[in-house]
Amino acid sequence: xxxxxxWLLSQVSSHAHRLVTEGFGAAGxxxxxxxxLDSLVTGGPASQAALGRRTGIYLSDLVGALNELESAxxxxxxxxxxxxxxxxxxxxxxxxxxxxxLGERAAAIQDELLAPLSAAEREQLTGxxxxxxxxxxxx
Amino acid sequence: xxxxxxWLLSQVSSHAHRLVTEGFGAAGxxxxxxxxLDSLVTGGPASQAALGRRTGIYLSDLVGALNELESAxxxxxxxxxxxxxxxxxxxxxxxxxxxxxLGERAAAIQDELLAPLSAAEREQLTGxxxxxxxxxxxx
DNA sequence: CCCTAACGTTAGTGCGTCCAATGTTAGGCT
DNA sequence: AGCCTAACATTGGACGCACTAACGTTAGGG
Numbered sequence: 110x111x112x113x114x115x116w117l118l119s120q121v122s123s124h125a126h127r128l129v130t131e132g133f134g135a136a137g138x139x140x141x142x143x144x145x146l147d148s149l150v151t152g153g154p155a156s157q158a159a160l161g162r163r164t165g166i167y168l169s170d171l172v173g174a175l176n177e178l179e180s181a182x183x184x185x186x187x188x189x190x191x192x193x194x195x196x197x198x199x200x201x202x203x204x205x206x207x208x209x210x211l212g213e214r215a216a217a218i219q220d221e222l223l224a225p226l227s228a229a230e231r232e233q234l235t236g237x238x239x240x241x242x243x244x245x246x247x248x
Numbered sequence: 249x250x251x252x253x254x255w256l257l258s259q260v261s262s263h264a265h266r267l268v269t270e271g272f273g274a275a276g277x278x279x280x281x282x283x284x285l286d287s288l289v290t291g292g293p294a295s296q297a298a299l300g301r302r303t304g305i306y307l308s309d310l311v312g313a314l315n316e317l318e319s320a321x322x323x324x325x326x327x328x329x330x331x332x333x334x335x336x337x338x339x340x341x342x343x344x345x346x347x348x349x350l351g352e353r354a355a356a357i358q359d360e361l362l363a364p365l366s367a368a369e370r371e372q373l374t375g376x377x378x379x380x381x382x383x384x385x386x387x
Numbered sequence: 388c389c390c391t392a393a394c395g396t397t398a399g400t401g402c403g404t405c406c407a408a409t410g411t412t413a414g415g416c417t
Numbered sequence: 418a419g420c421c422t423a424a425c426a427t428t429g430g431a432c433g434c435a436c437t438a439a440c441g442t443t444a445g446g447g
Contacts, residue, residue, distance in 0.1 A: 113358060117377040122261030124384040158425055172427055194412045194425040225383040234376045238256040244364040245263040297394060311396055333394040333443045
């Protein structure tokens with residue numbers, strides 16, 4: 110069975126997931142929080158629908174995650190004057206700090222996950238994964 | 249964010265997971281079933297504890313998965329005469345057939361998942377993943 | 388002979404992904 | 418203008434997988 114890439118992938122991903130939930134969990138966060146904050150940092154404010162497209166998170170799950178981030182003061186929902194259907198989600202100052210904090214944790218997690226690989230191998234891996242992702246993300 | 253391997257890994261793994269659950273789900277199975285049947289084919293009969301070690305499935309989850317496989321007639325639990333604590337889990341004839349059927353599906357899923365990669369690249373990928381897995385599986 | 392460890396089982400948690408249904412608002416078509 | 422369809426935010430639910438805690442039973446070593 111250990112010859113099948115999907116098995117390997119799921120096993121490695123399971124370890125990765127454990128590292129991520131441990132690392133973020135120790136800070137009282139989870140994967141969705143980081144994904145959202147990071148997307149807001151690099152992509153700017155956006156409606157929830159746009160945020161969902163950017164992060165790959167389902168709209169229904171986004172609601173809950175944003176509720177958590179909002180009541181923690183990291184994020185703000187404001188009505189879009191140009192389109193009353195939309196909430197414009199943006200970072201607060203605290204949210205920007207939080208994003209930086211979680212970013213550092215993410216880097217540490219990265220390092221632990223990829224510990225056995227050289228820098229060149231890490232790039233190889235990300236290149237291959239990226240191509241797989243691009244292929245499948247295109248539906 | 250798309251520069252972080254753990255993000256890539258989780259995204260790719262998410263697509264892989266979707267393909268797997270779709271592929272197996274269409275046959276009324278799920279990942280645990282295939283993992284277990286395959287492990288029984290390649291590793292022979294074993295106690296549940298040993299099976300858990302071989303597949304990486306938690307003992308507690310194994311119970312449920314084996315219940316499903318057993319009531320479908322694919323697997324048999326028999327008391328180990330040498331150790332009354334153990335159940336020896338073994339394949340039935342139907343189970344062997346089922347394993348072959350799911351194996352074919354697994355191969356098709358593989359192919360779909362790795363479609364954009366050449367044979368050499370697939371080996372590169374599995375090599376890298378395997379090294380990550382070995383590193384982290386060693387606790 | 389007792390203590391500890393291994394075994395199988397039950398129950399419950401958490402995260403991430405996904406689907407279905409609802410009410411609201413925008414925008415295109417006629 | 419009015420209608421219809423699509424987009425948006427939200428709720429409530431489901432499932433797969435990983436993981437923990439607790440329990441009773443049995444083996445085996447000190």
